[in-house]
Amino acid sequence: MRKALSLLGATGSIGQSTLTIVAQFPELFTVSALAAHTRVELLADQIKRFRPQLAVVADKVHARRLEELLPGGLPTEVLYGEDGYQMAAALEGVDMVVGAMVGAAGLKPTLAAIAAGKDIALANKETLVMAGEVVMGQVAAKGVRLLPVDSEHSAIFQSLVGHRREDLAKVLLTASGGPFRTRRAESFDTIQPADALKHPNWSMGSKITIDSATLMNKGLEVIEAMWLFGVTAEQIEVVVHPESIVHSMVAYRDGSVIGQMGVPDMKGAIAYALAYPERLILEQPLPDFTGIGALTFETPDIGRFPCLRLAFDAVSTGGTMTAVLNAANEMAVTAFMNEQIGFTQIPRVIEAVMAAHAVRYHADIDDIIAADGWAREEAARLVAQL
Numbered sequence: 001m002r003k004a005l006s007l008l009g010a011t012g013s014i015g016q017s018t019l020t021i022v023a024q025f026p027e028l029f030t031v032s033a034l035a036a037h038t039r040v041e042l043l044a045d046q047i048k049r050f051r052p053q054l055a056v057v058a059d060k061v062h063a064r065r066l067e068e069l070l071p072g073g074l075p076t077e078v079l080y081g082e083d084g085y086q087m088a089a090a091l092e093g094v095d096m097v098v099g100a101m102v103g104a105a106g107l108k109p110t111l112a113a114i115a116a117g118k119d120i121a122l123a124n125k126e127t128l129v130m131a132g133e134v135v136m137g138q139v140a141a142k143g144v145r146l147l148p149v150d151s152e153h154s155a156i157f158q159s160l161v162g163h164r165r166e167d168l169a170k171v172l173l174t175a176s177g178g179p180f181r182t183r184r185a186e187s188f189d190t191i192q193p194a195d196a197l198k199h200p201n202w203s204m205g206s207k208i209t210i211d212s213a214t215l216m217n218k219g220l221e222v223i224e225a226m227w228l229f230g231v232t233a234e235q236i237e238v239v240v241h242p243e244s245i246v247h248s249m250v251a252y253r254d255g256s257v258i259g260q261m262g263v264p265d266m267k268g269a270i271a272y273a274l275a276y277p278e279r280l281i282l283e284q285p286l287p288d289f290t291g292i293g294a295l296t297f298e299t300p301d302i303g304r305f306p307c308l309r310l311a312f313d314a315v316s317t318g319g320t321m322t323a324v325l326n327a328a329n330e331m332a333v334t335a336f337m338n339e340q341i342g343f344t345q346i347p348r349v350i351e352a353v354m355a356a357h358a359v360r361y362h363a364d365i366d367d368i369i370a371a372d373g374w375a376r377e378e379a380a381r382l383v384a385q386l
């Protein structure tokens with residue numbers, strides 16, 4: 001039987017790669033719902049190709065525009081807004097929800113999908129950073145499967161298969177180091193958005209590309225790994241690996257290290273999550289080991305990349321602090337891309353918002369959403385002052 005997918009964030013980098021795989025394996029997958037924000041032209045093309053039952057966009061204006069772009073005879077109903085996204089996530093007949101929205105917008109649809117008993121392929125790491133405890137609690141309560149799409153987490157997941165969890169000693173989370181890995185700290189002030197948007201190894205959406213340049217992406221991934229694999233921050237070591245061939249590793253208590261390698265292309269991790277436990281025949285090249293010659297590893301420099309330290313700080317505080325870290329980061333990244341603040345002000349804004357936060361522990365979803373909203377206002381206020 002074909003697996004019916006609901007794809008949230010269809011027009012993004014992960015969303016488009018997911019549809020490339022779906023198109024290659026029409027005997028395995030169908031698309032029941034496609035959700036996007038405002039890129040209605042691209043979404044209309046995707047709808048014509050995949051003929052979903054439901055399409056969702058940000059608001060009424062974009063819904064009308066989308067309907068105008070769609071020819072008659074399609075089976076697709078168009079909805080909009082938060083309710084629409086949640087309907088797409090919980091749609092009857094859907095087997096798996098692919099969470100590929102960017103940012104905090106992914107949280108409620110993910111929870112709606114879990115509540116409806118759907119398996120989830122999760123790219124949207126912000127969901128786990130904000131509400132990992134609640135999300136993993138719901139996953140366990142509902143008995144659904146949450147499969148990682150993030151390449152590092154897919155690598156860790158693959159390195160855990162066939163091993164006993166109690167033998168796990170440590171997770172080695174690799175990082176490319178981003179475009180400024182070797183740049184001198186003195187020149188960080190002159191970094192422009194266009195410089196930060198040039199990732200050396202991966203082609204991704206703009207928010208995660210900036211996060212990769214500040215190393216916040218790795219900080220968010222540490223938190224994501226903690227929740228996905230039930231490990232502590234102390235059990236996770238971040239290792240900079242500029243070739244991006246080793247996607248992450250797991251160390252066992254006998255000193256064995258198992259890792260997963262491949263070319264830096266998200267299609268491998270997406271396909272693994274979609275088809276798990278099967279491996280699809282992807283026409284991916286193998287890494288050119290002899291051409292590359294050497295795989296290198298370094299310690300991350302938290303002096304030049306304080307965002308990584310802020311993520312560890314947020315974890316050690318706990319409670320709503322990781323949601324605040326995430327929200328302040330989203331605001332700071334947007335402000336940087338709009339040229340309202342400089343590159344080195346990104347961690348400063350986040351740190352100041354975190355310092356002003358009154359943490360709540362054992363937070364429920366309403367507490368988390370309130371903390372997210374508070375942090376956005378606080379960050380906006382700080383940005384306006386700078």
Ligand code: NAD
Binds near residue numbers: 035
């Ligand atoms: P992207 O910016 O390319 O795409 C984001 C998608 O989300 C788009 O379809 C957009 O329409 C939708 N979207 C944006 N804001 C929305 C909102 N407020 N409400 C509803 N939908 C909204 O991003 P991406 O690079 O594909 O990343 C998506 C997620 O996957 C992120 O959480 C990112 O961290 C994670 N991820 C991405 C990659 C990658 O290679 N791109 C790798 C690992 C993890």
Ligand code: MG
Binds near residue numbers: 150152221
């Ligand atoms: Mg990653």
